[in-house]
Amino acid sequence: MTPKERYLKLQQHLKEENPVLLDIINTYKELDKVGYKTGLLTKEQSYATQISWWPLISVLGTFSAGKSTFINGYTGKKIQTTGNQAVDDKFTVLCYGENDEVTTLPGLALDSDPRFPFFGISKEIEKVETGEGSRIDKYLQLKTTNAEVLKGKILIDSPGFDADSQRDSTLRITNHIIEMSDLVLVFFDARHPEPGAMRDTLQHLVATTIGRKDSDKVLYILNQIDTAAQEDNPEEVIGSWQRAISSQGLVGGNFYAIYNEASANDFDDDAKAERFKRKKDLDMQRIQQRIDKVSIERTYRIANAMENLVEEIHETKIPLIKDAVRSWRRKVITADIAVFATLFFALLFALNTFGAFDTPILEWKIAQLMQESIIYGAGFSAVAVVIIFSTHWFLRAKLSEWDAARIEKNDPQLANALRHNTRFWRRMFSKEPRGWSNRNRRKLTQVVAASKRAIQKLNDQFANPSGKQETTTAEIDIPETTPVEFQQSAPKSQASDIQSDDTNQKIQPEILATNTTEASMTTKHDSKTVVSEK
DSSP, X not given: OOHHHHHHHHHHHHHHHOGGGHHHHHHHHHHHHHHHHHTSSOTTOOGGGGSOSSOEEEEEESTTSSHHHHHHHHHTSOOSOOOSSOOOOSXXXXXXXXXXXXXXXXXXXXXXXXXXXXXXXXXXHHHHSTTOGGGGGGTEEEEEEOOGGGTTOXXXXXXXXXXXXXXXHHXXXXXHHHHHOSEEEEEEETTOOOHHHHHHHIIIIIGGGTTOTTGGGEEEEEEOGGGGGGSSSHHHHHHHHHHHXXXXXXXXXXXXXXXXXXXXXXXXXXXXXXXXXXXXXHHHHHHHHHHHTHHHHHHHHHHHHHHHHHHHIIIIIHHHHHHHHHHHHHHHHHHXXXXXXXXXXXXXXHHHHTTGGGXXXXXXXXXXXXXXXXXXXXHHHHHHHHHHHHHHHHHHXXXXXXXXXXXXXXXXXXXXXXXHHTOTTSOTXXXXXXXXXXXXXXXXXXXXXXXXXXXXXXXXXXXOTTOOOOOOOOOOOOOTTSOXXXXXXXXXXXXXXXXXXXXXXXXXXXXXXOOOXXXXXXXXXXXXXXXXXX
């Protein structure tokens, strides 16, 4: 599927789900053009496929930590199999479907559809282990059902961290999920504080989030805390887990303790039961509030992602390309000197061995032929030039491919850009990477401006800082040459809806698509702004 076809599918879907994002798609197309020019993207790739266009909530953690039970309780349907052992070794993507029954589709449905966050993931798995990319169904599955809470969002249930044999591939997918998600719920099982499983999970899911700009999206949930009620000091059990997670860099306020009332152990003390329930209800309310916000956060994240991509290109990718090209250039020059010097001395040695230097060079037969005929002279010169340049191009191509293959393991985009900058027709001593022109720099500036405008447009739907009521059009006598600017403002009721503390309210993406029905008109004349209010 080409990027053009992917964008068409996105436009068709967003037209129904979230029209606010339609304008942003055109900006992503412009960003793709810069990616193609600089070689950071191949013609089959697009920046739009590197993000999820739907709110994404992922549920990670050790096996038997209650992930599936939580999802079943949240959706109100028995979607996932539950149990005390590792009952599922696949990543399961859950989304809304028309059927009441749960429909299970293979991983290929996710790998081939750009609307889902696992589009093209088989290629990433293939990089980890050759041959595994074609077995995508072993890693992923898609489940659909008509649970209302799934409308406009995607949930991902992961296999237990210590429950699979394809660990490297699973970690690669897990990293991909964390990067794409708007909210990450990491579950721990208070019943089984197994040192090995906990250490691995803490290291990979907690310690690795310390340097993330969006680390606040990761919530750490200690599940099955009802089992701690049998302890003399149950709060100490919870506290020990919290300290263990905090030691890895937990962001304050992101630790929660819950349990499932339907399967909870009996409490031998009513006061203790009330205390546990109060703690559970409070934390569940906080978790639910974060879940309710993902639709809004995702829309802002998509708009802001363009600016982040531009910043990454400017500050990270282009300097890395320059360094990679300089390194490759030094290797080519070194290889040229070594190869041609070796050939030169080898030729001298051969000529000396066969006594060629016993005769003056001008009396050599080849020298005489070149002097007697311009055809021979031009022909021998052309052969020499072809040999020299063919050797040079062979060396630069090989060194480019070796460097690109080494880089590709950690940064495929940089590897693509290096190949793009080392084509045989490309000059070795160019000052700037290929495609890094003033025109494309200006285009990136325009992308940043479009990102800010998109965020302002979103703000207009949810905020009204002035607190003024609806405005109407002003009838002002102005010259025809005076420019008139129209600005959209959202009804105040939308902002108040977003600020509601009702935790049972589900904020769906349709809210983002609500068309504003009232408009204000601002007229500018002689640097003065006149606003008429209804």
